[in-house]
Amino acid sequence: MDKKFEKPAVINDNKYRFDSFKNGEVLYGNKGRLPAMGWNSWNAFGSGNTEELTKAMAEKIVELGLDKLGYSYVILDDGCYKATRVDGHLASDGKKFPSGFMALSDYVHDKGLKFGMYNDVGSHLCSGLEVGTCGYEDVDTKDYIDWKIDFLKVDNCYNVWDNATFSNPANAKFTFAPKIKGVKIEAVDDSKTTIELSAVKDGIITGSRAFVQGEYVTGIGTFDGTGPDASPVGELSSELQLSVNAPEDGEYNLSVDCILGETEGCGSWLQVAVGKDNTKYYFDDLYNGENIKIKLNKGENVLRLMNHRRQENTLTSYARIKEGFEKTGSDRDIVFSICEWGKTGPHNWGYKVGDSWRILNDITFQVGSDGDSGHGSWEGAYTVSVTSQYNKVVIMDEFAGLDKGWNDPDMLMIGMDGLNETMCKTHMTMWCMVNSPLMLGMDLRNVSKGDWIYNIISNEDVIALNQDKLGVQAKRIYTTKAVAPDTTYIRDNDRLDVLAKPLANGSIALSFINVGMGDREDEIKVSLDLIREYIGNKMVNADIFFDASKFEIMDVWTKEKKIIEADYFTNKIYGAEKLLATDNLTIVITPVEG
Numbered sequence: 001m002d003k004k005f006e007k008p009a010v011i012n013d014n015k016y017r018f019d020s021f022k023n024g025e026v027l028y029g030n031k032g033r034l035p036a037m038g039w040n041s042w043n044a045f046g047s048g049n050t051e052e053l054t055k056a057m058a059e060k061i062v063e064l065g066l067d068k069l070g071y072s073y074v075i076l077d078d079g080c081y082k083a084t085r086v087d088g089h090l091a092s093d094g095k096k097f098p099s100g101f102m103a104l105s106d107y108v109h110d111k112g113l114k115f116g117m118y119n120d121v122g123s124h125l126c127s128g129l130e131v132g133t134c135g136y137e138d139v140d141t142k143d144y145i146d147w148k149i150d151f152l153k154v155d156n157c158y159n160v161w162d163n164a165t166f167s168n169p170a171n172a173k174f175t176f177a178p179k180i181k182g183v184k185i186e187a188v189d190d191s192k193t194t195i196e197l198s199a200v201k202d203g204i205i206t207g208s209r210a211f212v213q214g215e216y217v218t219g220i221g222t223f224d225g226t227g228p229d230a231s232p233v234g235e236l237s238s239e240l241q242l243s244v245n246a247p248e249d250g251e252y253n254l255s256v257d258c259i260l261g262e263t264e265g266c267g268s269w270l271q272v273a274v275g276k277d278n279t280k281y282y283f284d285d286l287y288n289g290e291n292i293k294i295k296l297n298k299g300e301n302v303l304r305l306m307n308h309r310r311q312e313n314t315l316t317s318y319a320r321i322k323e324g325f326e327k328t329g330s331d332r333d334i335v336f337s338i339c340e341w342g343k344t345g346p347h348n349w350g351y352k353v354g355d356s357w358r359i360l361n362d363i364t365f366q367v368g369s370d371g372d373s374g375h376g377s378w379e380g381a382y383t384v385s386v387t388s389q390y391n392k393v394v395i396m397d398e399f400a401g402l403d404k405g406w407n408d409p410d411m412l413m414i415g416m417d418g419l420n421e422t423m424c425k426t427h428m429t430m431w432c433m434v435n436s437p438l439m440l441g442m443d444l445r446n447v448s449k450g451d452w453i454y455n456i457i458s459n460e461d462v463i464a465l466n467q468d469k470l471g472v473q474a475k476r477i478y479t480t481k482a483v484a485p486d487t488t489y490i491r492d493n494d495r496l497d498v499l500a501k502p503l504a505n506g507s508i509a510l511s512f513i514n515v516g517m518g519d520r521e522d523e524i525k526v527s528l529d530l531i532r533e534y535i536g537n538k539m540v541n542a543d544i545f546f547d548a549s550k551f552e553i554m555d556v557w558t559k560e561k562k563i564i565e566a567d568y569f570t571n572k573i574y575g576a577e578k579l580l581a582t583d584n585l586t587i588v589i590t591p592v593e594g
Helices: 042-048 051-063 101-110 137-146 169-175 309-327 346-352 386-393 421-433 452-457 460-466 528-538 542-547
Strands: 037-040 073-075 114-120 151-155 179-187 194-198 203-205 211-213 216-218 239-246 250-259 269-274 281-286 292-296 299-306 335-338 356-358 406-408 438-440 475-479 496-502 508-514 550-555 561-565 584-592
Touching: 037 042, 037 114, 042 051, 051 073, 051 101, 073 151, 101 114, 137 309, 151 309, 169 269, 169 309, 179 239, 179 299, 194 239, 250 269, 269 292, 281 292, 309 335, 309 346, 346 356, 386 421, 421 452, 421 460, 421 508, 421 584, 460 584, 475 528, 496 528, 508 528, 528 542, 542 584
Parallel strands: 037 073, 037 438, 073 114, 114 151, 151 335, 335 356, 356 406
Antiparallel strands: 179 194, 179 216, 179 250, 203 239, 211 216, 239 299, 250 292, 269 281, 269 299, 475 496, 496 508, 508 584, 550 561, 550 584
């Protein structure tokens, strides 16, 4: 391996540090963009996409009028590049894309659409092609500008410094601290002051990743969020913090009694800081038992032993790409889609560099090919299902917004085998209510105006929820499975959820979703007080809404409208009196004046 890739780069700027994640500072790019809409090649064709197929999809988008509904991006996913670089540059696969990327970009743009591409922050793409951006950020971003791209999706396979997909498992040595038994602190001066502290007896573990194992604290690092096991709510990274009472201001030598490793949960990279916010790191490297010189103030000090590099390295990798675009001097407006599958908790830091961030691994691994639609699932044990993605994203609303970006539960599987019409209708509803990017993933040659697939993806009232200018992700305000519906991570699908979404015109959308595979006859009472409690502070003209005596109710799927009295919310049961398996009732509620 190239010497420069032996270990992660030194981080000299605190804006890339864990301590900066909650400061709201955007490093690159402009905010205010609504979720992107378009078509992506992966679910339809996998690595088998071609120039001919891409042109056919662009033509179908226009023929079906989907461009008029907002589906504007045509995105080449993995499988489009030549297997190796040519003179250090990316090049198209000559058999699949004989005309080259510039010609295809011009073709898509001539259709009035926008052109998107794909790469990876690692050394290779997920398909195995050795053309990842790592080390080539300046070169690749210039080429992308030359090809006039409007969208870039960037994966996380073969990550050089993390045990990500297809990466060396031993890379965990970079992303976790050692198992720590204790520390010894000795004054540098002649006072011979010595302080010894036990990690287990004297330490405080922050976050939920680390834990006590015998005499050691282990797991000091960040949860791997690629799978559905860990809730996205809460502190995903852990530190070991020790209170050190120093007799005098001065320099001290710190040594750490630990076990080094290179497996998930136990690594060899140690970060040492004193103080809780935006502090100086006294050590940030692979630890080999050496003394670390630190400064302590007289009295109580908080010593932090940690490893936030899983998040910091990934943020830095994506930031290099955005920095590369800035160096070109171009003002091209490029949507930047972070696709590291939720591994490093990108909902905590993604807003700094990205427009959206994937929250889990792929929604399906059974992608299609030319003539085969691929397979999607409503339920699944891992991430490969509508509900696996929905169950996580539905409690992530506070991480999204116009001032941040969007949670991305992956591409739509509408039109794939394994999902019936009802499932697809609810799938579309879910993604629109949670402000997911809307990326069609089917072979559009199989869609005709007026068929059920077209009717779902072209429902303007549902799309309007996703593209509403207020840009607020729906909040789950009720579920049959939990008392705290907006923060409880629930993977049991035998339930009914109620989502509420404020809209720019002062209306709200309510969605009653049967998450399970069985019919339900729940009578759910959704009162005005319940709505006010959960989303009142996010609404436009909330006083007008809650003071209204009447409301217009519109069903976004049946288009049925009716007027109800305000006390209907208080005195009667309002909601889904019967919902078939995987079905939804979604309504827009608008106050009526006078």
